[in-house]
Amino acid sequence: MKKLSLLMLPLLVLLLLGCQPVPKLTPEEAQAKWQAPIVAAAFNVAICEGTTETAQKVQSGELEGFAVLGELMGAGIMIQVVEESLAEAEPAADQADLVTRMQSDIDALKGVIGPWLNQETTSADVLATIGDVCADTNKTFEQVVEAASDDGMTQEAMGTMLDEVATTMDAAQEGSE
Numbered sequence: 001m002k003k004l005s006l007l008m009l010p011l012l013v014l015l016l017l018g019c020q021p022v023p024k025l026t027p028e029e030a031q032a033k034w035q036a037p038i039v040a041a042a043f044n045v046a047i048c049e050g051t052t053e054t055a056q057k058v059q060s061g062e063l064e065g066f067a068v069l070g071e072l073m074g075a076g077i078m079i080q081v082v083e084e085s086l087a088e089a090e091p092a093a094d095q096a097d098l099v100t101r102m103q104s105d106i107d108a109l110k111g112v113i114g115p116w117l118n119q120e121t122t123s124a125d126v127l128a129t130i131g132d133v134c135a136d137t138n139k140t141f142e143q144v145v146e147a148a149s150d151d152g153m154t155q156e157a158m159g160t161m162l163d164e165v166a167t168t169m170d171a172a173q174e175g176s177e
Contacts, residue, residue, distance in 0.1 A: 029151075037095060039085070040089075043165075048109060052130050102140055
């Protein structure tokens, strides 16, 4: 009996190790596969947060007129960038659902920003509806990050990538001021 238990121990260890998630890709492969989805999902979150902030500033009287138009046009440009990225995407099978969710997030953002830009709704209307949209964009972003992590992309690599995007966007924003 003791012999049998000693033989079972290595099998149990192998079974437990086999149940641990193992990255499917090298870090370089994971970055190549997940860079565009992570950036697109991060843009969606940024668009949502920026639109919320703009609506809050309008409500408080900090922003009005052409400044509001400029903010909304900036959001529109970011939406266009994400839409183009998603249109060009050739997602792997395990990314297809996430790409669909990102497109749904963009459609929801357009459904909030478009009417406001066309003066069909107000900043108060935006604030009443955008919370659910932002919750969805955040959830999608978290799912993309989790899937990329499961594929072997490190948190450090994701952070570096997002920092580079933020730096580029900050430089573009400074250039437009």
